[in-house]
Amino acid sequence: MPLITYHGHSCITVKGSNGEIIIDPYLTGSKYTDISPGEVDVDAVLITHGHDDHLGDALTIASQCDALVVAPMELASFCRNRGIRKTHSMQIGGSYQFDFGWVKLTQALHGSCVIENGRIEYTGNPCGFLLRIDDSMIYHAGDTGLFGDMKLLGDMYEIDAAFLPIGDNFTMGPEDALVAVGLLRPRIVVPIHYNTFDVISQDADSFKKAVEENTNSACYVLEPGDSFELTPGSRK
Ligand code: NI
Ligand code: MN
Numbered sequence: 001m002p003l004i005t006y007h008g009h010s011c012i013t014v015k016g017s018n019g020e021i022i023i024d025p026y027l028t029g030s031k032y033t034d035i036s037p038g039e040v041d042v043d044a045v046l047i048t049h050g051h052d053d054h055l056g057d058a059l060t061i062a063s064q065c066d067a068l069v070v071a072p073m074e075l076a077s078f079c080r081n082r083g084i085r086k087t088h089s090m091q092i093g094g095s096y097q098f099d100f101g102w103v104k105l106t107q108a109l110h111g112s113c114v115i116e117n118g119r120i121e122y123t124g125n126p127c128g129f130l131l132r133i134d135d136s137m138i139y140h141a142g143d144t145g146l147f148g149d150m151k152l153l154g155d156m157y158e159i160d161a162a163f164l165p166i167g168d169n170f171t172m173g174p175e176d177a178l179v180a181v182g183l184l185r186p187r188i189v190v191p192i193h194y195n196t197f198d199v200i201s202q203d204a205d206s207f208k209k210a211v212e213e214n215t216n217s218a219c220y221v222l223e224p225g226d227s228f229e230l231t232p233g234s235r236k
Contacts, residue, residue: 167200
């Protein structure tokens with residue numbers, strides 16, 4: 001059974017029987033996390049897009065752990081150019097079986113670039129991840145607006161846990177995320193990408209209430225450092 005821990009913003013770690021991964025490790029500079037990059041020990045670093053609140057400490061962590069970086073092709077090559085030894089490039093719609101589990105890249109309606117000294121480096125399309133780890137299906141939406149093909153994802157995959165942005169402004173807000181829950185029909189939904197910056201302030205408890213009143217999904221509001229074990233179960 002995978003053990004999932006939330007580290008604030010869009011960062012989670014997933015520990016399965018064949019390894020541990022981290023997604024979007026924005027730790028340094030975040031006012032809303034429980035760990036520092038030096039405490040992370042993972043086999044792979046998955047990055048949804050190049051923005052600094054997602055790429056975050058990915059290069060530091062991948063170097064220190066000699067971990068595999070999994071990312072959209074242009075972002076993976078950015079990491080390679082910055083000295084990362086092990087990278088695996090993918091594109092939206094593609095899937096691959098890694099030692100730690102299966103990964104499929106999903107679309108995300110967003111942007112993706114790295115900005116340094118005012119210079120913009122393009123890092124391909126942003127993505128979300130579908131993960132199959134120890135027979136559990138996990139969906140991390142990345143940064144995205146609502147899109148109708150979430151219904152297709154919900155029809156094709158029985159999603160156990162979905163991590164959905166609710167912050168608004170840069171991504172879905174709570175109202176659109178509630179529609180997303182209806183399309184994806186996950187067993188558990190976890191709101192992410194809120195309260196880290198003033199512009200994405202949201203009341204996660206009222207989102208939880210709306211989810212549990214209007215859908216068959218349970219909603220877990222997690223604080224940085226909170227974990228849960230994804231026990232087997234089926235969709236209501
Ligand atoms: Ni972003
Ligand atoms: Mn973001």
